[in-house]
Amino acid sequence: MIFAHDTKEALRAAVWLANSALEPETLETPGDLADFYSDFAYTGRLDADEAELAQVRAARPVLHELLTADRDAAVRRVNQILAEQRAVPRLVRHHGLDWHVHATSDDEPIAARVLVETAMAMIDVIRSDELDRLSRCADDECDGIVLDLSRNRSRRYCSTACGNRNAVAAYRARQADA
Numbered sequence: 001m002i003f004a005h006d007t008k009e010a011l012r013a014a015v016w017l018a019n020s021a022l023e024p025e026t027l028e029t030p031g032d033l034a035d036f037y038s039d040f041a042y043t044g045r046l047d048a049d050e051a052e053l054a055q056v057r058a059a060r061p062v063l064h065e066l067l068t069a070d071r072d073a074a075v076r077r078v079n080q081i082l083a084e085q086r087a088v089p090r091l092v093r094h095h096g097l098d099w100h101v102h103a104t105s106d107d108e109p110i111a112a113r114v115l116v117e118t119a120m121a122m123i124d125v126i127r128s129d130e131l132d133r134l135s136r137c138a139d140d141e142c143d144g145i146v147l148d149l150s151r152n153r154s155r156r157y158c159s160t161a162c163g164n165r166n167a168v169a170a171y172r173a174r175q176a177d178a
Contacts, residue, residue: 002133003124006100008149010121011067013040015134015147017056017114018064019158022144027057037110041095044106044113055111063118067134067145074126081119085112089120137162 003011017036020027027033030048033056037046046052066077081087087103104116125131137144137158144158157163 002128002130002149003121004100005097006117007121007124009040010117011125011134011147011149013042013114014063014067014118014121015145015158016040017060018067019144021057021060021064022142027053027060029053033110041097042110042113043092043094044110045108046110052110055109056114059111059115062115064145066118066122068136071126071129071131074122074131078119078122078126081115085116087116087119139166 013036017027020036027036030050030053033053034046034048036042036056037048062077062081066074066081069077082103085104085108089101089103091099092102093099101120102113102117103120104113108116125133132153133148135146135148135156137146138156139158139162142158142162144162146155146158148155157166
């Protein structure tokens with residue numbers, strides 16, 4: 001295992017959120033936000049209203065910038081997020097998981113908790129010099145982010161759709177050459 005469970009989950013959630021801004025939009029309603037909250041096992045406050053949805057949607061460009069930054073820029077952004085949110089790390093257990101780190105209180109807005117948990121996860125990524133685990137989708141028509149947690153570092157596409165589209169294009173190119 002390259003990262004602790006909470007680091008991997010925070011990264012998965014951040015990548016999902018950053019990519020949710022791509023077409024087709026996948027975070028449109030408070031219900032979508034509640035699904036995200038549940039799918040990624042967040043704890044604490046969830047208002048699941050339009051205002052909270054707007055805050056989370058506004059965090060997506062910050063997440064995109066952080067997840068695609070080079071190492072030095074990522075360090076600056078992590079430090080900025082942690083300072084702005086006045087993060088105070090603490091150990092917690094929930095959802096059957098063993099001790100792991102949260103750095104905001106449970107009553108903070110979900111957008112703040114997502115930003116801080118992503119920044120905390122990026123600390124592990126930066127310290128272990130594993131930023132190459134995050135990349136842009138290999139599909140020329142996509143700006144999605146890829147989180148590659150595979151052992152052989154082989155993941156190239158942000159989604160099955162992008163991978164399939166490129167496989168079909170490569171197949172058709174081979175057929176045309178034959």
